Amino acid sequence: MPQLAHTYSIVALDPMAGQLGVAVQSHYFGVGIAVPWLEAGVGAVATQSFVEISYGPLGLALMKAGKTAPQALAALLVADPQQEQRQVAMVDVHGNVAVHTGARCIAAAGHRTGEGYAVQANLMERATVWDAMAEAYEQTRGDLATRLLAALDAAEAEGGDIRGRQSAALVVVNATASGQLWQDRIFDLRVDDHAEPLVELRRLLKVRRAYDAWNAAEALLAGEHVDAEQVAAAIALFANAPDLMPENAEGVFWFGCALVNAGAVEAALPYFRRVYAAQPVWRELAPRLVEAGLLPQGEALLRQLSEL
DSSP states (O other): OOEEEOEEEEEEEETTTTEEEEEEEESSTTHHHHSEEEETTTEEEEEEEEEOTTHHHHHHHHHHTTOOHHHHHHHHHHTOTTGGGEEEEEEETTOOEEEEEOTTSOSSOEEEEETTEEEEEOSBSSTTHHHHHHHHHHHOOSOHHHHHHHHHHHHHHTTOBTTOOOEEEEEEEESSOOSOHHHHEEEEEEEOSOSSHHHHHHHHHHHHHHHHHHHHHHHTTOSSSOOHHHHHHHHHHHHTSOOOTTTOOHHHHHHHHHHHHTTOHHHHHHHHHHHHHHOGGGGGHHHHHHHTTSSOOOHHHHHHHHOO
């Protein structure tokens, strides 16, 4: 039995940002497992409809070997006796785009390409979905993740999958490989089963952006000799992160710890107060971090951090 990821998706290269991305939504459990395939320095693939998952890894392998996206897709289609049931899109790191909508994909099914991107959909309520996606992607300003989500929202506004909605995914990687795969994967977000998967996907993107901003703020405090200007810059950067309090105290607590380790104890205390007010159990963690060598030793400091 094939995986039936009837769906809409977008593959794109943003050469200005130096990023590749795939975004997808479907009435299908865990669509992010089957449809999006990306590799930094290579390209991106979306394989859907009556899914042949091998189009993902094999398409990437062919592009990595030097084939353009059109060449890679053509090679896979000619070897596939079920090609008329497939819907597949590819973009390579040079911006070449290829897309195939087989004649036996369930209507409404179609696709549209533009500079560095392709949008494709099958089993849609209306045949206006892919044009709406393309226009939203082209007209939206912001980073690649923002533009990809705009395309998904446009598809849903046109009626989307005739069966409704269930899962979604957003994956963005660097267009140029660093040699460290974990560093090149910028966003890797999946909603496997949800009544409003695009709403949840946007929430997860906000959480991911928050953690990225928190990490960047902490990185400013990581040197051996942190001065007042660096502390001020870190506090400003942290303040601009998406605010997840009081639901999530994680970033606030660890940023307070980073300030303490940078010698800015007085600046750190308000962050600890915020955390303890929202979730008092975090008060128990400071002594454990001292024991683990993750906060400076000292009874006076420990009292400051524990008795706020």
